[in-house]
Amino acid sequence: MELPNLAPYLGQITFGGLAGYAVGYALKKVGRALAVVLGLLFIALQLLAQAGYVEVDWTRIQKDVEPLLQQSGLQSLWHRLVATLTYNLPFGASFVGGLLLGLRAG
Template sequence: MSLRLPDTVQLPRVEILAPVLGQLTFGALAGFAAGYALKKVGKLAAIALGIFFILLQLLAYFGFVEVNWLQIQRHVDPLLQPDALEGLWRNLLALLTLNLPFAAAFVPGFVVGLQRG
């Protein structure tokens, strides 16, 4: 038993679909690679930041340096406000969704890469 399409249904030609399928495939692979790499680099950055903080605390404990945490907080707090984070997220999404077929595959690939990384 074979499936027969009605005569009125026209399938798109391969020449028309090939560029879109190529963008979708490359977008998914690039998204996965970017998400995977971001998670690995993020882990390394978190470890490096933790080690730096421990060393800084040790130097402060033994009196080699004095840290003005209030000054650091004044510089960091504006970067962590919801408006600043939302603006950063919107700019990132605008960048990633510039080419829609590529972006349509990139974003899910990116999320899977973050999960697997």
């Protein structure tokens, strides 16, 4: 294929890669912020439990959260995320590549 034949696709590939990188970078930053918030929430909950204000059923929480953390659950979550982010995008392949680079860089 000649370069003039690729010209219409280069813009889509470039935009897809850049958009994917931006989304991946943002997801990683949001993920870190979410981890901080969840950590602070856990500390607050433990302080309230120790003071006798609340009682936490950790066994029930473990039963509810464990299936989400298994490999099949994480893979399913990843596939749903990618499917949602690339829905109706003609440049989906370059978007996913940029997304992975953005997640790595963030």
